[in-house]
Amino acid sequence: MCGIVGLLVKKPTLRPRLGEFMLPMLIGMTERGPDSAGLAVYTTPVGxxxxxxxxxxxxxxxxxxxxxxxxxxxxxxxxxxxxxxxxxxxxxxxxxxxxxxxxxxxxxxxxxxxxxxLMDIYKDIGTPAQVAARYDFASLKGSHLVGHTRMATESAVTPSHAHPFTAGEDFALVHNGSLSNPYSIRRKLEPLGIEFETDNDTEAACRFLQWRLREGDDLETALKAGFEELDGFYTFLIGTRDELALVRDAFACKPAVVAETDDYVAIASEFRSLAHLPDVNNAHLFEPMPEELYVWKV
Amino acid sequence: MESLDLRKISVRELNRFLHQEVPARNIRAIEILNPDGKHNLACGMDAPVKIDIRGHGGYYVGGMNKQAEITVHGNVGWGVAENMMSGCVRVKGFASESAGASGHGGTLIIEGDASLRCGISMKGIDIVVGGSVGNFSCFMAQAGRLVVCGDAGDGLGDSLYEAVIYVRGKIKSLGADAREEPMTEADYAAVKELLDRAGFDCDPKEFKRVASAKTLYNWNADANQEY
Structure with a gap:
């Protein structure tokens, strides 16, 4: 089990409050992921x-x-x-x-x-509250972010094994679920020049997408190729320089719920991580369908 | 009306009150405020009480319910009314996965859509869904009835036993051993009674019946493991 959260603020005036809105979302997912936490935040671009x-x-x-x-x-x-x-x-x-x-x-x-x-990544071991305090997540500013709380099931609890993982510049992936063929993916990709840093299953998914994007696929085509190649359960939440993207595998064993208002799009594994958001009870709330790609632009 | 606020008390305190104080003081109606998606609300009830949950519930709302009449004025997470024995759970919004899983009795009414695996392994519960149901609904359902006013997803009724499914809209695909069967007068009467119970205004004549072809009931060596 793990928890994922994503937040995109639509109004530039809300960007200074991105971390403040997100913090209870991440801490709300502590029971799903108590051993590590992390996030990728998209801030003002450098030159x-x-x-x-x-x-x-x-x-x-x-x-x-x-x-x-x-x-x-x-x-x-x-x-x-x-x-x-x-x-x-x-x-x-x-x-x-x-x-x-x-x-x-x-x-x-x-x-x-x-x-x-644009993207900064912070990830470490500890409860989401501890990691958030260590890196002062509440003060983070930006347009969007993806975050993760981890309950490790298949590889070690270290800062490197925590999510998000990256695949190329300004690309971050968080994952709730487990893959059963990360090693065969790795054996396929390493001879093609894709380097791995850990034995984590999510990294294998991330490298797979990195490879497809390198070969010229757009994100949607790459994720569709993933439906064929990635064997296992997943809800993926992806951040790019100007997008949040969400996708669930065909069996949709891993949850997600979306709340959208005029001010923000918020995604979490469970509604309890969204309950504190302003005007959430009047938000458009829905559960993403299996094998459908949802994309929100900044 | 007695009112309990989940921003002031914990879920454990709430459920302890519902299990002990409600029968002891013969409370007939109670409302729960600020559920904020918390899990296990009003689980394990065994009292004829009307419970109104004002907001969105988390996982397992009304799980194992006996007797109580629970209304959620919002959406619910996974496993609403799982293993319900009797009484009624009504969801005004949508329900996430595995709604009514392995329910033995009572009525589960979902006014919006229900997600994947609605009625999985149900054992006698009646489920009435105002919207559509997701993939793999009624997987291995053993007894009871599922009425869907909208559409059904892939693999409907896979490996069904004696449960019966009535669908008004489109069925994306049927699961192994599930088949469409002609509606009888008894079926129309059953659908009418269930729609009336839910308060849904649909014409029973628009529904089709899905039940088990029962080809999986006995081992068939000639099938060569292919069904």
Whole structure:
């Protein structure tokens, strides 16, 4: 069992309150996922030639200033670093591949969670309330987010195994369910140059989508290919730079409910995570159908 | 009317009140405020009391109900009235999956749609749905009746036993061993009685009957595991 939440605020004036509206949604899913929590939030984009890197350090006292100093020394470029507990967002003009290689060589213990222009990822072990407090989720601002509370059933409880997972820039996936063929997917994709970081089943789904998108599929076509290839149960919630997308497998064993008003679209595994939202009792409430793709644009 | 507010008391306190105080004080009507999608509301009732839940319920609303007449003024999550024995549960909005699962008796009325697996393994309950039902409804249903005023999804009545299904709209597909059968006068009368119970204004003549072909009742070695 796991819990998923998603929130997209339609009015730009509500963007500063995204984290505040979301926090009770995430904490409401504690019983479905008490061991880890995480989210991907879409904020104001960095400049056209810039990229943001979401980084995780196991050591809470990690010296981010030293990293910034070394970065400038080695690569000759300034970098901005915004730490939040074990996480930091690194923003730079340099090519993503240059930065990735430099990080791997100089800071191999750091975990690179995502690269993009809008998306920041925070994920860690602990109850949703603990993780939210550690990273001050209530203060997050932005247009949309996807979040997850995890009850691990098939792989270890570590920050790397927590959701969301990414597949390419500004793409995040959270998953409620379980897949029974993650290893065969992995055996199929690795020879095609798709790299895996964990043995988590959701990562396999994410890499599968990454591969389909790389091959030129749009999100809908990629997800339809997933109906054939991904064996198991899932409700997927996906964030892209300007969309939230929701899909359930044919058997729809994993729940989801949607509430839409003029102000927001909110998605959660169960209604109790939506009950606090403003005017939710007058919202358009519905349950997504199996094998149908629901997409909301920012 | 006695009123209990779930922003002031816990679900456990609510259910303890419903189980102990309601019969002891012979309370006949009670309302529950701010359910906020909480689970297990009014489960395990065994008293002739009218319960109004003012808002959306979570999972298992009215589960194992005996005697009580429960109305949810909103939607419900999974397993509403699961294993109900008697009494009535009415949902004014829509119901999520497995509504009325394994219910033995009583009436479950859903005014909106019911999601997948409505009436799964039902054992004598009557379910009347004003809207449509999702895929795999009445899977392995053993006894009782399901009336659907809208459409039915894929795999309706797969591996049915003695339960009977009446559908007014389209059936996307029938499950293994389920078949359409001609309506008899007894069927029209049954549908009319159930629609009247629910207060739904539909013409019984518009319904078709789905029941078990009973080809799965006995092992058939020649079928070579293909049904």
């Amino acid at each position: 056209q030639d810039q990229r943001k890197f979401s980084l995780y350090a196991f050591d809470p006292d990690f010296n981010w200033q030293k990293l910034a100093h070394d970065f400038k020394q080695h690569l000759g470029s300034t970098v901005s670093i915004t730490p939040r507990a074990n996480h930091a967002i690194l923003t730079t003009h340099l090519e993503p591949d240059t930065v990735k290689i430099w990080l791997k060589e100089n800071y191999p213990a750091l975990h690179l969670l995502s690269v993009g222009q």
